[in-house]
Amino acid sequence: MQQEQGRWAIYVLLLLAALTGAALLSLGMGEISIPFADIPRLLADKESTEYGVLAYIRIPRTLLGFAIGGSLSLAGAILQGIYRNPLVEPYTLGISGGASLGVTFAIVSGLHLLNVLFLPLAGFIGAFATIFLVYTLSLGKGGLSVNRMLLIGVMISFISSSLMMFLMSVTSAENIHGIVFWIMGSLNESNSTMITLMVVLSVFCLLVSYLFVMPLNALRLGEEKARHLGFNANGVIRILFIITSLLTGACISVAGIIGFVGLVIPHIVRLWVGTDYRILLIASFLSGSTFLILCDVLARTIIAPNELPIGVITGIVGGVAFILLLNNTKRKELKARNV
Amino acid sequence: MSSFLDIQNLSCGYGNGFRTHDIRLTLAEGSFAGIIGPNGSGKTTLFRGISGSLPLKTGRILLEGEDLSTLSWREKAQKLAIVSQFSQIADLTVEEYVLMGRLPFRRQFQFFDRKEDIEIAHHYMQLTNTYRLRHKSMEELSGGEQQMANIASALSQHPRLLLLDEPTSHLDITHQMQFLNLIQRMNEEMKLTVMMIVHDLSLAAEYCDFLLMMKDGTTYCQGLPEEVLTYEHIEHVYNTVVIVKTNPVSGKPVVFPVSERRLRDGNQEIR
DSSP states (O other), X not given: OHHHHHHHHHXXXXXXXXXXXXXXXXXXXXXXXXOGGGHHHHHHOTTSHHHHIIIIIIHHHHHHHHHHHHHHHHHHHHHHHHHTOTTOOTTTTSHHHHHHHHHHHHHHTTGXXXXXXXXXXXXXXXXXXXXXXXXXHTEETTEEOHHHHHHHXXXXXXXXXXXXXXXXXXXXXXXXXXXXXXXXXXXXXXXXXXXXXXXXXXXXXXXXXXXXXXXXXXXXXXXXXXXXXXXXXXXXXXXXXXXXXXXXXXXXXXXOOOOSHHHHHHHHHHHHHOSOHHHHHHHHHHHHHHHHHHHHHHHHHTTTTSOXXXXXXXXXXXXXXXXXXXXXXXXXXXXXXXX | OOOSEEEEEEXXXXXXXXEEEEEEEEEOTTOEEEEXXXXXXXXXXXXXXXXXXXXXXXXXXXXXXXXXXXXXXHHHHTTEEEEOSSOOOOSOBHHHHHHGGGGGGOOTTOOSOOHHHHHHHHHHHHHTTOGGGTTSBGGGSOHHXXXXXXXXXXXXXXXXXXXXESTTTTSOHHHHHHHHHHHHHHHHHSOOEEEEXXXXXHHHHHHOSEEEEEETTEEEEEEOHHHHOOHHHHHHHHOOOEEEEEOTTTOOEEEEEOOHXXXXXXXXXXX
């Protein structure tokens, strides 16, 4: 057990180092390349062009990548734990569908022209309405049923995407472009209050989730066993569902739909650090942050000066990396069994 | 009440109508009680009522004078542990798995395992002969080894009452005896009170000092193994013809099944 703690400390240090590296890369790379060593000096010189690029474009972007990547990955790790289903991710429960519907509605009705903040607000309202629906509908006779929740979430996803298609079919081409652009997701957010909020929220949720690591550990053995080990499994699942949903809703409202982070990163991290939630949660958060910051660097440098939607990069890089890794571990396992 | 476990008029069941009803049972501390009866007679439902997984419709369960329904999950987990026939196993090492038994005793904001908890887990891993497997994944273990790790975890919970739901029915005879002998030892040495659902009637007679026989969701009869395991009772409850003899070493009843063909051949005198 002593060695266990040492192992965990090493994981965290490695991940913090990777995160720092990714952040530096993100600050340095782009249309104007800025050497790492010059960053402190340039930040002191408020007159330079580089200062403007750093302070108004790259630092907010990197912070947002940190918050969104970490949040989605954390939410994925927790949801996979409470649903005991490896295919669950933050978007499975219909939250992304609800948020997209909200945004689509805002764009189609022209609300976003009144105030830019209406767009994320509509997204958040959509997400929140979905969470509420999924939660109340899955409160069956015998209390909260996890499978029921999952099914209802998936159904609500379908319903909202159909409604969205309906709205898109009756609106103008310009609006459709706006909707599609939003759905593809981006870390391009200029409102600094929103970025600060997102960073605070993500770190706060990470801390709160640590109050539930032991019940999450017990839930690995099923709800009934968790109860026999002294945890109010239903209560824990309820609270965690609400926390992760709100977190996901906030992420989508700010950055649109960035897929794959919440599904793949917790899986990869689990293969690496093991299934103990005491290390899994922080490792998932840091890995998600690092991954999204790096994907963002790729998204804005590959076809510079234009920018690719970040979802394109996360999907391709994440999916391919995961398949390779899975293949690799399988081969290793087979080898270990043959020896 | 001076009895250790007192089940008063218990009824509980599922939404679809199946229920266990009117169970009364009192056990002294250090009893080793067997619950027997055909499939669907309500044995597991009874256990789920005791463990709190199913809400009680009527009745009370007093453990050392305390009504179980007034306790929180955590308080309950400090008093009773459950081992069922098949356990959910995640990708955990044996050591991690056994340590889970200490979860009910963690402090509010305790993050790492205490030395004391690890020592307790190691103690029971040694007793169950799983210490050598401690770094292996639960998934790599055989069914027998998994069940030994399971009981190590349950014993680490330091329960006052141990519920065993067909713990040995898929084990080979080596693991079966190893498992039951260990329970018997814990029962004698630590005065651990045990309730065990078991299908093998001869095993029940050999290990248990008290039997509760169930039929159609309620008690058919209860008492000492010699009183409960008569061929009349068994034939009536199980609709099966059997022969009951006495184990020459232990003096406990042994139940022999008789095939249909033997009966047809008219071998009536064997009784």
